[in-house]
Amino acid sequence: MELEIRNIKKSFSDKEILHGISFKVKSGQALGLLGRNGAGKTTAIRIIMDVFRADSGDILIDGKHFKADHYKLGYLPEERGLYPKRTVWDQIIFLARLRGMKKSEAVKNTQKWLERIGIPEYASRKLETLSKGNQQKVQLAATLVSDPDIIILDEPFSGLDPVNSQILKDIVNELISEGKIVIFSSHQMSYVEEFCDSIAIIHHGEIVLSGSLTEIKREYGKNRLMLSAVNYSLKELEEKLLSDFSDLLTVTGKNKMVLILTKSQKTTSKDILERIAKSDIEINKFGIYEPSLNDIFVDKAGDEE
Amino acid sequence: MKKFAVILKYELKEYISSKGFITFTLLLAIIGAILLCLPRFFDLSKFTGVQTNSQNTENDVLQDDSSETVDSNIKYALYDPKGIADIQLLSQYFDGAQFIKTNSGDEIEALVNDHTVDAGFLIVSDTEYEYYIYNNSIYNKDQATFDEAMKMMSRIRYCQQHGLDINEITQMYEPQINVKEHIINKDSQQSYGYCYALVIIVFMLIMFYGQMIAVSVTTEKSNRAIEVLVTSTTPNSLLFGKVIAGAIAGIMQSGIILSSILISYQFNREQWGGMLDMVLNIPSNVLIVFAIFGTLGYLFYAFLFGAMGALVSKVEDVSKSVSGLTMIIMLIYFFSLFQLTNADGIIIKILSYLPFSSYTTMFMRVAMGSVSIWEIVLSFIILIVSVIGAGMLGAAIYRMGTLRYGNPIKLSAAVKSLRRQ
Numbered sequence: 082m083e084l085e086i087r088n089i090k091k092s093f094s095d096k097e098i099l100h101g102i103s104f105k106v107k108s109g110q111a112l113g114l115l116g117r118n119g120a121g122k123t124t125a126i127r128i129i130m131d132v133f134r135a136d137s138g139d140i141l142i143d144g145k146h147f148k149a150d151h152y153k154l155g156y157l158p159e160e161r162g163l164y165p166k167r168t169v170w171d172q173i174i175f176l177a178r179l180r181g182m183k184k185s186e187a188v189k190n191t192q193k194w195l196e197r198i199g200i201p202e203y204a205s206r207k208l209e210t211l212s213k214g215n216q217q218k219v220q221l222a223a224t225l226v227s228d229p230d231i232i233i234l235d236e237p238f239s240g241l242d243p244v245n246s247q248i249l250k251d252i253v254n255e256l257i258s259e260g261k262i263v264i265f266s267s268h269q270m271s272y273v274e275e276f277c278d279s280i281a282i283i284h285h286g287e288i289v290l291s292g293s294l295t296e297i298k299r300e301y302g303k304n305r306l307m308l309s310a311v312n313y314s315l316k317e318l319e320e321k322l323l324s325d326f327s328d329l330l331t332v333t334g335k336n337k338m339v340l341i342l343t344k345s346q347k348t349t350s351k352d353i354l355e356r357i358a359k360s361d362i363e364i365n366k367f368g369i370y371e372p373s374l375n376d377i378f379v380d381k382a383g384d385e386e
Numbered sequence: 387m388k389k390f391a392v393i394l395k396y397e398l399k400e401y402i403s404s405k406g407f408i409t410f411t412l413l414l415a416i417i418g419a420i421l422l423c424l425p426r427f428f429d430l431s432k433f434t435g436v437q438t439n440s441q442n443t444e445n446d447v448l449q450d451d452s453s454e455t456v457d458s459n460i461k462y463a464l465y466d467p468k469g470i471a472d473i474q475l476l477s478q479y480f481d482g483a484q485f486i487k488t489n490s491g492d493e494i495e496a497l498v499n500d501h502t503v504d505a506g507f508l509i510v511s512d513t514e515y516e517y518y519i520y521n522n523s524i525y526n527k528d529q530a531t532f533d534e535a536m537k538m539m540s541r542i543r544y545c546q547q548h549g550l551d552i553n554e555i556t557q558m559y560e561p562q563i564n565v566k567e568h569i570i571n572k573d574s575q576q577s578y579g580y581c582y583a584l585v586i587i588v589f590m591l592i593m594f595y596g597q598m599i600a601v602s603v604t605t606e607k608s609n610r611a612i613e614v615l616v617t618s619t620t621p622n623s624l625l626f627g628k629v630i631a632g633a634i635a636g637i638m639q640s641g642i643i644l645s646s647i648l649i650s651y652q653f654n655r656e657q658w659g660g661m662l663d664m665v666l667n668i669p670s671n672v673l674i675v676f677a678i679f680g681t682l683g684y685l686f687y688a689f690l691f692g693a694m695g696a697l698v699s700k701v702e703d704v705s706k707s708v709s710g711l712t713m714i715i716m717l718i719y720f721f722s723l724f725q726l727t728n729a730d731g732i733i734i735k736i737l738s739y740l741p742f743s744s745y746t747t748m749f750m751r752v753a754m755g756s757v758s759i760w761e762i763v764l765s766f767i768i769l770i771v772s773v774i775g776a777g778m779l780g781a782a783i784y785r786m787g788t789l790r791y792g793n794p795i796k797l798s799a800a801v802k803s804l805r806r807q
Contacts, residue, residue: 094803130617132789156617162610167400178392179618223614 082108082143084129084231084262089138091124098124101138102288104281111253111263113277113294113374115270117382121286122266123159126233129264130156153180155229159236159266161220165209169195172208173223180227187226194222198248213240221249231262238272250275270374280374284382294374301377305370306330306350307339311363315340318362325360329353334376341370389619393627394634397602401635411639415646422650425657461486462528463494463506463518470509472539479535480528494518507532512540574727577753579665580672581726585746587640588680589719592745595636595684596691596715597708599628603695603784604704612788621785626777629688636684669753675762676749679769683745686773687711689780696787698794707794718743722750729755739765741772 084106091099099121106112116122127133129140131149140147163172170191177187195201198218203211208219217240224232234253238246253276256263267273273280274294281291290297310318319332319340329348334341344353350369357364372380401407460483464471473485486503488494494506498518505528506518515536517529545552603625606612615624651658651666660667668676694707718737725734729751737743738751744765751757783800 127617127789132616154617156614158610158613158617160610160613162613164606164611165609171396171399175392175396176614176618179389179615181388220614 082230082262084147085139085141085144086125086129087139087141089125089128089135089140091128091133091135098286099128099135100286102281102283102286103138104279104288104291106262106264106279108262109257109260110278111257111265111276113273113280114264114266114283115268115273115280115378115382116266116283120283120382122283123235125283126156126235126264126266129233130154152231153227153229155224155227155232157221157224157232157234157237159239161217163208163216163220163223166207168205168207169200169211169219170204173219173226176223177226180229182227190226190228191222194226197252198222214242214245217241218245218248221252225252225256229261231264232256233264233266235266236268237265238267238269270378274374282378282381289381290377297377298371298374301372302370304344305333305372306342306344306353306368307370308342308357308367309339309365311365313362321360321362326353326356329356336376339366339370390623390627393619393623394631397628397631398634401631402638407635407639411642414643418643418647419650422647422654422658422662426654460484461503463488463497463503464509465489465491465494465506466509468509468511470512470539472542475539475542476532476535479531479538491516491518509536512536512543574729574754576663577672578726580668581750581753582723583665584668584672584676584680584749585719585722585726587644588676588683588746589715591636591640591680592684592687592715593712595632596687596711597704599632599688600691600695600704600708601701602628602632603692603788604698604701604707607696607699607788608701616785616788621788622781625689625692625781625784629685629692629777629780632688633681633684637681672749672753675752678766679745679748682766682769682773683741686741686745686769686776687715689773689776693780693783693787694797696784697797697800699790703794710797714742718746722746726750726754729753739768741769741776744769 085103086105087103088101089099089103090097090101102121102125104112104114114122114125124133128135129147129149142152167175173191173194174184174187177190178184182190191204192201195204198221200211200215200218203215203219208216211219221237224234237249237253241249250272253263253265257276263276265273265277277294279291279293280297282289308318308322309315313321315335319335322330322332322340322342328345329352330342330344332340333343342353344350354367357367460480462480462483462485464473464476464485465488471485473487476485477483483504486497488497488506491508494503494508495518497503498506498520501520505520508516508518510516513536515532517532519526519528541555542552544550545555606615648666648668651662655663655667690711691708694711695704698704698707721733721737721743725731728734734747734751734755738747738757738761748757748762748765752762782804786800786803787795
């Protein structure tokens with residue numbers, strides 16, 4: 082299956098929130114839907130879930146018009162919430178039945194998921210009596226209980242301790258390997274890098290970057306190198322490069338460890354390495370710069386000013 | 387439809403498994419039933435006017451032994467310097483109360499003050515007396531009774547002075563009149579009591595459950611359960627499930643309480659001497675119209691309450707959001723009660739067709755006025771159509787309001803936004 086969002090536009094009270102966003106995700110793949118707060122991610126998700134209708138644009142599944150109620154969808158919203166006064170068991174069964182499961186199936190799956198997330202003993206407890214992390218796990222069970230084909234996880238890791246995060250990571254990996262479509266929205270880029278084959282960055286209601294994460298990284302790292310020296314601090318090294326290497330490269334950035342360099346036209350890495358070898362710079366690190374998703378995100382969705 | 391049933395079941399379970407609901411329902415049902423059984427076990431003859439067999443014998447014995455008093459617990463002090471009063475007559479007027487003679491107004495005051503007597507009278511002349519009481523209550527009839535006794539004593543004295551027969555004169559002034567009633571249509575006197583009770587019951591149910599539905603919708607918004615719910619089913623199923631679950635819970639609750647009271651009353655009716663017929667012996671046609679119009683009126687308002695709940699995000703804002711609706715319900719309630727004795731009046735006639743008010747005014751007309759079948763059917767159709775309309779409008783507002791957080795949405799803004807869609 083391939084889910085394709087094509088040129089979706091949506092306005093609220095005459096203000097356009099989404100200006101024509103498009104992205105694709107296939108079965109057995111996870112898409113990282115990224116964006117700053119208020120960028121339009123949740124609106125996009127709600128349009129996929131058919132909570133809102135798009136003003137224009139299409140949602141297609143395998144090239145055909147996608148109808149949310151024809152597929153089993155699992156949605157873990159960023160704003161968590163179930164019924165605090167009802168028992169864990171009652172509400173998971175309720176949501177499973179609401180998504181069309183038979184009673185026996187709902188009971189079986191609820192049991193299975195409570196065991197999978199490690200809280201079967203809390204089945205008859207009221208939700209409000211559980212810790213925040215366990216409530217989060219109940220919400221995850223409620224999302225997955227109906228065995229959905231398309232799973233949308235909005236900030237699934239927030240509030241989880243490292244052990245619970247590991248359980249969730251395993252579950253997400255299982256879902257991907259079972260061939261589900263997973264849309265994963267998070268601000269924690271390390272998780273996105275871990276699971277997602279492709280990403281789509283929404284900024285002010287527009288997709289500013291989308292595609293395969295590997296390709297994006299490769300594209301981003303093109304013509305870029307990283308360098309640090311044993312005998313120069315990054316600042317000293319930057320000054321040195323500016324004075325002696327300006328014909329070969331420009332310094333386009335730095336992080337804690339290395340300077341990021343962009344090669345000038347027709348310059349090769351070999352040229353730069355040879356020049357460094359002739360200088361007094363004692364190389365600590367030198368290589369092709371591979372940007373982290375965080376760098377890419379900040380670059381694309383950071384403030385322009 | 388299947389999802390609606392799932393929601394209905396889930397919501398209904400919420401109501402009927404709540405300890406508050408169970409306790410309140412059972413407590414009222416049991417208290418009602420027990421209160422109505424009281425005359426079976428205790429002497430309530432003073433209240434009901436009916437004596438049970440055992441009580442009759444007991445009183446007979448009392449009266450045989452002493453013809454003097456039935457109730458001698460109450461004591462009055464009396465200062466009668468001119469010897470005007472007839473103690474025996476006074477005692478009869480005051481249900482056999484005891485009159486203690488004193489020698490001055492001060493003595494009366496002292497006796498009243500230390501609670502030796504309940505009250506005191508100082509007779510100044512044939513037509514003037516002073517009354518002493520420690521704490522006066524609004525139900526105190528001492529003065530009215532004493533006035534009557536003074537008048538009677540004055541009449542007796544006049545008759546004696548002029549050689550007249552007091553019995554003859556009394557009979558002439560107050561001849562015994564016998565009447566046989568032939569009520570062709572409605573007996574308003576009979577219907578007034580239960581109508582009053584039913585108006586209050588339906589009002590309380592709508593207010594209570596309406597508020598609960600509004601709060602329940604807002605709670606789902608505030609605890610964000612709505613995010614998952616609206617992505618799992620349609621807003622229509624959600625609102626209809628919620629409202630109809632509330633209706634069933636309300637009907638169950640009032641049904642249990644009312645039937646417990648009615649059954650207990652039927653069982654003990656003889657002991658009550660039928661004195662509660664006015665409130666509890668409700669004709670079946672009135673009950674049917676009450677049940678149908680009450681339920682539909684309830685649904686009509688419940689949908690609107692649900693929609694109002696969706697317009698706000700915090701539970702503390704609910705009362706403000708539903709204030710318009712509660713105002714309408716209160717106005718209808720007061721109009722109904724004020725016009726209860728005027729069920730054929732133009733105001734009630736108009737109100738009995740409007741969906742906002744027919745739930746209470748139509749059964750009033752059936753019980754207390756004259757109404758033809760076509761009028762009931764027409765009002766019923768108007769109400770049904772309005773309930774469906776309110777359901778659709780409610781669901782539309784609910785759908786629009788559920789995912790809008792932040793400041794409360796004004797109803798006018800909500801309707802405008804719906805029109806745009």
